[in-house]
Amino acid sequence: MTEKEFKILLDKFLNGTISKEEEAQLIAYEEQAINDTKADLFLSDLEKKEVKKNMYFAIKKKIKPKRVFKISIAASIVLLIGLGSMLFFKQQKTLEQITVSNNSNGVKEVILTDGSLVILNKNSALKYNNNFNGTRHLDLVGEAFFKVKRNEKKPFIVKTQNVNTKVLGTSFNIADHDSIINVTVATGLVQVFDANYTVLLKPNEQTIYKTATKSFTNKKIQHELFVSWFKETTYLEKVSMKELTDFFKRNYGVQVDFLNQDLENVQMSITINKNESLESLLKKINYISELKLTLKQNNMIEVK
Numbered sequence: 001m002t003e004k005e006f007k008i009l010l011d012k013f014l015n016g017t018i019s020k021e022e023e024a025q026l027i028a029y030e031e032q033a034i035n036d037t038k039a040d041l042f043l044s045d046l047e048k049k050e051v052k053k054n055m056y057f058a059i060k061k062k063i064k065p066k067r068v069f070k071i072s073i074a075a076s077i078v079l080l081i082g083l084g085s086m087l088f089f090k091q092q093k094t095l096e097q098i099t100v101s102n103n104s105n106g107v108k109e110v111i112l113t114d115g116s117l118v119i120l121n122k123n124s125a126l127k128y129n130n131n132f133n134g135t136r137h138l139d140l141v142g143e144a145f146f147k148v149k150r151n152e153k154k155p156f157i158v159k160t161q162n163v164n165t166k167v168l169g170t171s172f173n174i175a176d177h178d179s180i181i182n183v184t185v186a187t188g189l190v191q192v193f194d195a196n197y198t199v200l201l202k203p204n205e206q207t208i209y210k211t212a213t214k215s216f217t218n219k220k221i222q223h224e225l226f227v228s229w230f231k232e233t234t235y236l237e238k239v240s241m242k243e244l245t246d247f248f249k250r251n252y253g254v255q256v257d258f259l260n261q262d263l264e265n266v267q268m269s270i271t272i273n274k275n276e277s278l279e280s281l282l283k284k285i286n287y288i289s290e291l292k293l294t295l296k297q298n299n300m301i302e303v304k
Contacts, residue, residue, distance in 0.1 A: 224236055
């Protein structure tokens with residue numbers, strides 16, 4: 001509601017011409033306004049109630065008997081006008097939605113007003129308000145890594161389509177590609193939920209959300225595999241060939257064919273450089289392990 005619309009409804013209320021629907025809007029709005037501004041106006045809820053009570057008796061002397069049931073409402077509205085409205089409308093005017101897009105081939109770092117760091121991947125966008133008065137809410141399209149400044153009084157929530165990721169202070173990665181949303185935790189605890197289900201993730205855990213079926217699938221992973229996109233080097237300790245298979249698919253767009261399924265469980269420790277070619281990585285794996293990886297013409301990696 002704008003300041004002009006608020007004043008129109010207020011005039012109708014004081015003149016006795018307000019409809020029931022308009023009165024409900026006015027009551028809801030004044031409660032919102034007082035709650036949003038009371039931290040800057042009152043020392044406590046008790047102080048707010050005391051001021052409101054004094055206004056109640058002052059207004060009771062002037063209002064008609066048949067409208068006595070509206071005295072409390074009038075007191076609240078006068079309270080809003082006298083103390084809160086200027087601050088509330090000022091806050092509304094200074095509130096600005098910021099959109100950060102990354103259309104480059106590299107990554108973009110964003111420092112939020114609370115000190116949190118967001119690393120935005122290419123072809124991704126982030127929307128948020130410039131002032132985190134309450135819950136720190138952001139909207140993400142694409143992929144980003146978040147390193148959140150801890151604040152237990154102001155939860156940090158990232159919305160990706162119809163999925164919300166909620167934390168107090170931690171680091172995690174969100175990727176939204178092809179109707180599949182991956183949330184991967186690096187540090188701390190992360191809560192991920194939609195309208196029906198909630199999952200709780202710990203470090204080195206990931207949930208995969210399919211928008212078509214609205215279902216969550218959780219698994220244990222090495223989170224480094226999913227944050228390598230913004231790091232110069234990624235060190236993986238005792239990573240399985242099965243985990244590297246997903247890495248190949250995601251980063252190089254190739255499939256992996258195991259001639260023996262037991263080879264999926266072969267582990268190795270390896271360092272992967274940013275923008276390292278597929279050929280270089282295959283040679284490295286062949287050198288440090290007993291596996292033999294060969295890139296076939298059909299864009300398939302054969303493992304034997």
